[in-house]
Amino acid sequence: MTENKVLVAMSGGVDSSVAAYLLKERGYGCVGVTMKLYGNEDAGMESDAPCCSQESADTARGVARALGIPYYVFNFAPDFKKEVVGKFIETYRAGGTPNPCIDCNRRIKFGKLLLRAREMDIGRVATGHYAVIERDESAGRYILKKSADKAKDQSYVLYAMTQEQLERVLFPLGPYRKTDIRAIAASLGLANAHRRESQDICFVSDGDYAGFIERYTGQACEPGLFTDTGGNELGRHKGLIRYTVGQRRGLGLARGERLYVRSKDAAANTVTLCPEEGLYAKALCASDFNWLSCEPPSGSVRAKAKLRYRHEEQWAVAERASPDTVRIEFDKPQRAIAKGQAVVLYSEDVVLGGGTIM
Numbered sequence: 001m002t003e004n005k006v007l008v009a010m011s012g013g014v015d016s017s018v019a020a021y022l023l024k025e026r027g028y029g030c031v032g033v034t035m036k037l038y039g040n041e042d043a044g045m046e047s048d049a050p051c052c053s054q055e056s057a058d059t060a061r062g063v064a065r066a067l068g069i070p071y072y073v074f075n076f077a078p079d080f081k082k083e084v085v086g087k088f089i090e091t092y093r094a095g096g097t098p099n100p101c102i103d104c105n106r107r108i109k110f111g112k113l114l115l116r117a118r119e120m121d122i123g124r125v126a127t128g129h130y131a132v133i134e135r136d137e138s139a140g141r142y143i144l145k146k147s148a149d150k151a152k153d154q155s156y157v158l159y160a161m162t163q164e165q166l167e168r169v170l171f172p173l174g175p176y177r178k179t180d181i182r183a184i185a186a187s188l189g190l191a192n193a194h195r196r197e198s199q200d201i202c203f204v205s206d207g208d209y210a211g212f213i214e215r216y217t218g219q220a221c222e223p224g225l226f227t228d229t230g231g232n233e234l235g236r237h238k239g240l241i242r243y244t245v246g247q248r249r250g251l252g253l254a255r256g257e258r259l260y261v262r263s264k265d266a267a268a269n270t271v272t273l274c275p276e277e278g279l280y281a282k283a284l285c286a287s288d289f290n291w292l293s294c295e296p297p298s299g300s301v302r303a304k305a306k307l308r309y310r311h312e313e314q315w316a317v318a319e320r321a322s323p324d325t326v327r328i329e330f331d332k333p334q335r336a337i338a339k340g341q342a343v344v345l346y347s348e349d350v351v352l353g354g355g356t357i358m
Contacts, residue, residue: 002029005028005029005030005123006028006123007031007116007122008020008030008127009109009113009125009126010071012034012057013197014190014192015173016127017128017190018181018185018190019127019128019171019173020032020067021067028124030067030069030126031071031122032069033074033113034073034074035076036057036075037077037080037203038080038081038085059195062191076108079107079108079112080104084103085100085216088201089216089217093213094340095263095339096340097339097341098340099157099342101157102157102159106161110161110169114168114169125169129158130171131146131174132145132146132148132349133166133171133174136293142163142166143293144158144161145350145351147175148175148177152177152178156342157342159292159344159351160290161292162292221238221242222239222240223237224236224239226251226253227271227272228273234253234259237251243261244338245261245336245339246335246336247260247261258275258276259275260273260275263339279336280334280335281333281337282329282334283328284337285321285327285328285358286354286355286358288356289320289324289353289354289355292352292354293350296323302315302316302317303345303346303347304347305343306343306345307338316328316329316330324355337357340357341356341357342356343355
């Protein structure tokens with residue numbers, strides 16, 4: 001494969017556009033590509049949705065033309081539908097809280113796209129993620145680290161990468177801050193220099209996950225019971241997928257005390273509620289755990305753990321419970337630990353690994 005050629009994933013946003021520019025400046029032979037992951041009609045969205053729209057592809061194509069690099073559109077919609085959207089729906093229906101960005105990175109961006117690059121005799125793939133990949137020669141492996149811009153750091157959603165992927169992937173934005181990237185784009189006269197960012201899941205731009213699932217599947221979610229931790233009936237809920245762990249608003253219950261969603265039982269179709277203090281737990285187990293920047297430890301590891309993308313890391317002790325399962329105990333109880341979300345372990349700026357909360 002041609003190692004100095006790189007396939008750059010270009011969404012039409014400022015980050016991926018500047019990533020292509022920076023790599024070209026470093027002497028790489030860049031090829032721009034937009035991944036078509038779904039049609040707006042598939043997701044039941046309006047035609048002006050900010051991701052995967054014709055406008056986004058046209059913007060990416062225009063940037064590629066301005067940079068003087070080839071540009072293609074790859075249709076990964078069938079894979080995305082099966083491996084990202086399908087899992088998203090399945091996890092919600094099972095009572096979990098999914099993170100489809102992790103699955104998209106794992107299966108599509110650094111799975112299917114890397115395979116396509118090999119077919120094109122292109123040695124590397126690059127994206128506009130804010131993260132850093134380094135080679136640890138003493139350990140003989142690659143490590144994933146946080147970006148310079150801690151407010152934009154995306155290492156949390158990249159924990160599932162493999163050593164082979166880290167070897168072949170480039171994150172040119174890692175050393176930069178978002179303000180730097182916008183300034184570079186403005187200096188180049190790029191039309192997307194000040195384009196707004198999408199804050200929601202790309203295929204659910206309005207944030208209505210339950211509505212999306214019902215439209216996508218054509219099936220209404222079944223109402224059930226709210227219960228307390230003792231199993232006593234408190235009222236009726238409007239469908240399991242309409243609630244998340246820690247939620248208080250929108251329950252539709254008129255009671256004297258504030259109640260929050262503590263857990264969901266898909267088999268019984270019940271949502272368990274509790275007072276604020278009932279949301280806290282000191283330990284969790286995570287499955288499908290990927291030790292990324294280090295070998296699986298033989299004993300316990302003291303590290304900081306992150307439970308959600310915007311969660312502040314907390315000190316904890318992690319220990320393998322089985323070959324792919326890890327038990328994590330926090331120094332202090334944590335609020336609203338949600339099944340289906342990712343927990344990621346850090347040693348300072350280095351991602352040790354992560355898994356799915358059970």
